[in-house]
Amino acid sequence: MASIPRLSLSLFLIIFTIANNKYPLPVDGDPIDSVCQKTPKAFQRYCYMCFFSRPGSGSADLPTQASILINCSLVEAVRVQELRYNFCALHKNDTVTLPCVGCNGCFEIITNDLSSALQDMGTKNFRDSETKVSDAITNHQHCADLLAMSKYPIPYTLGDALGIFRGFAEVSASVVTRLIH
Structure with missing residues (x-):
């Protein structure tokens, strides 16, 4: 249930960022290609x-x-959190509990960091935003390492979501870094 307020906050921050963008940086050519080809x-x-x-x-x-x-x-x-919760709920023993608790802490930090990074984008504090996205990538890796310690295989959907999150976060960090330089 906590994911709905965070999602609402994220959507608000994006709208706020768009509405208050007084100094837009132009993107040459096809904007999506221009951004994605540099990641x-x-x-x-x-x-x-x-x-x-x-x-x-x-x-x-x-x-x-x-x-x-x-x-x-x-x-x-948020999707990773839900899938991780389902995985951990299925296997309640010591070999899963410790990695699950640690991973839960990582993704709480990740969601807080990303929400804060969006706020930083709204105030054009690009350096802090980049730092928070980079911290999210580090915490993702820590979570993935913890889950790998479990004697149970990570379900495909959770592994896939972890990979997609990593991809989005890496691209985010790359684009925000371009705003700093």
Whole structure:
């Protein structure tokens, strides 16, 4: 239930960012290609996946596109939390409980960091936003490492969601970094 207020906050922050963007950075050529082609090659498909799921994102300026990417990361983080919860609820023993508790803490930090990164984007505090997205990537890796310690295989849906989250977060960090330089 806590994911609904976070999603509402994220949507509000994106709208706020778009409405208050006084100094848009133009994007040359096809805006989506311009942004996605400059992200790490291994994660470019996530850039396109995010933008194609958000109509109108191609006409947005670079800070707004970065906010859209961070929001995609946040939405996927909430999905990971739900899938992780289901996995952990199925296997209640010591070999799963410890990794699940640790992973839960990681994704609480991740969702808080990404929500805060969206706020930073709204105030054009790009450096803090990039730091929070990078911290989210680090916490994701820690969670994935903890889940790998379980004697039970990670379900495909959870593994897939972890991978998609990582892709969105990597692309977000790449685009926000471009705003700093």
